[in-house]
Amino acid sequence: MRLAGKKVLITGGSRGIGKCMIAELIQHGVKHFGVIARDKSNLKELRTTFEGVEFVLVRGDVADINVLREAASKVEDKWGSLDILINNAGIVSAGAIEDTSDEEIYDQVAVNLTAVLFLTKYCLPLLKASEEAYILNVSSGLGLIGMPFYAVYASTKAGIRQFSDSLRRELEPFPISVTCVYPTATDTDMMKTSTAQNMDSPEYVAERSIQGMIDKELHVIFGGEERLEDNVLNFESPEEFDKKIAGNYEAWKEATQNHKAL
Ligand SMILES: NC(=O)c1ccc[n+]([C@@H]2O[C@H](COP(=O)([O-])OP(=O)(O)OC[C@H]3O[C@@H](n4cnc5c(N)ncnc54)[C@H](OP(=O)(O)O)[C@@H]3O)[C@@H](O)[C@H]2O)c1
Numbered sequence: 332m333r334l335a336g337k338k339v340l341i342t343g344g345s346r347g348i349g350k351c352m353i354a355e356l357i358q359h360g361v362k363h364f365g366v367i368a369r370d371k372s373n374l375k376e377l378r379t380t381f382e383g384v385e386f387v388l389v390r391g392d393v394a395d396i397n398v399l400r401e402a403a404s405k406v407e408d409k410w411g412s413l414d415i416l417i418n419n420a421g422i423v424s425a426g427a428i429e430d431t432s433d434e435e436i437y438d439q440v441a442v443n444l445t446a447v448l449f450l451t452k453y454c455l456p457l458l459k460a461s462e463e464a465y466i467l468n469v470s471s472g473l474g475l476i477g478m479p480f481y482a483v484y485a486s487t488k489a490g491i492r493q494f495s496d497s498l499r500r501e502l503e504p505f506p507i508s509v510t511c512v513y514p515t516a517t518d519t520d521m522m523k524t525s526t527a528q529n530m531d532s533p534e535y536v537a538e539r540s541i542q543g544m545i546d547k548e549l550h551v552i553f554g555g556e557e558r559l560e561d562n563v564l565n566f567e568s569p570e571e572f573d574k575k576i577a578g579n580y581e582a583w584k585e586a587t588q589n590h591k592a593l
Contacts, residue, residue: 333545335360338410338461340402340454342366342393342446343420345373347519348469350380351537352417357381359541361415365406367393368420393420393446394438403453412460415544418447418491419469423484423521425590436483438593443487448494464507467544468495472515472554476565479576480587488513492550499549508547512540515554521592 339361343349345368353364365387368374374388387405391398406413422442424435447468458464473481474488495511502509514536516527531553543551552559565572576583 333359334415335362337361337414338363338365338406338412339415339417340365340367340406340413340450341417341419342450343368344417345370345377347521348514348517348533348536348540349417349419350377351533352419352467352541353377353381354534355537355541356415357384359545363387363410365389365402365409365413367391367398367402392442393450394441396449399446399450399453402450403457406454406457411457413454413457413464414461415465415467416451416454416458417467417469418450419467420446421469421471421487421521422593423481423590424593425480425484425525425587427480427584428482431483435593439483439487443484444490444494447491451494451498458507459505462506464505465544465547466495466498466507466509467540468509468511469540470495470511470513472513472552472558475513475552475562476572478583479580480584495549508544510540510544510548510551512536512543512551513553514540515558517553522590524592525590526586 339356341349344353344366363385366374366377367389369392371390374390377386387409389402389405420442422439424431424439468491470491471488473485474492477485492511495509499509516522516530517533517536518530519533522530540551
């Protein structure tokens with residue numbers, strides 16, 4: 332198997348899409364994972380859920396730069412190199428920006444964007460020591476289309492898209508591929524306070540994302556044909572897209588007001 336023996340570091344691998352990515356990678360023969368998350372019991376549970384797999388567990392908040400340094404240094408001590416970095420951990424707090432607390436603005440930027448920049452920076456020397464390395468960044472459909480009441484979250488996820496493009500071009504001389512994935516509503520804890528319907532399963536999102544990474548796809552966009560058409564409309568005729576959103580303004584405001592997963 333192509334990924335057998337690869338060493339992986341993933342943020343937010345203890346639940347949701349990240350945990351399903353671990354399960355998917357195990358199917359591809361991966362047996363060594365570094366995982367960063369805050370909740371100790373969910374982290375420890377990985378060892379019982381996935382027997383016969385080595386886990387290097389880093390308990391901490393990715394918003395804390397020292398946690399990211401510690402994770403990179405644990406990987407270096409343990410494996411000497413890294414083959415796959417998955418920047419997956421994310422949080423959301425929807426609502427009008429003037430109603431969003433300063434702390435929630437800072438936290439979303441720190442977890443969803445700043446942590447990705449720092450962890451990637453710290454891991455690059457380890458990824459460059461790999462014969463064939465992969466970086467998988469988890470953005471969002473909202474990183475392609477900025478929706479109202481998600482101004483902060485959407486900004487962080489657009490940042491991930493732009494970071495992925497820049498980084499890929501910067502790493503051109505190295506055998507490191509960069510894939511950015513854009514899930515739409517996916518049935519995880521993150522969506523418990525959302526009113527979204529017809530969500531993708533985290534298993535499907537993980538399977539499709541990992542396959543995209545293996546195939547070195549640059550962008551994996553979820554949401555089917557309709558979403559692809561929306562992306563084109565939003566880019567080529569933003570005023571037309573504005574009208575489409577304005578028609579559902581109140582419903583959208585109502586639907587997003589309690590959506591929080593921090
Ligand atoms: N679910 C969706 O509809 C959807 C749609 C588009 C994009 N996404 C993106 O997909 C990624 C995964 O989301 P998900 O739905 O799987 O979320 P989830 O079920 O809420 O899981 C989030 C994971 O990230 C970890 N995490 C959160 N904040 C952290 C922090 N400050 N420090 C360290 N770890 C942290 C969590 O563990 P702890 O809480 O223990 O720290 C958990 O393992 C996120 O980047 C999200 O923005 C999700």
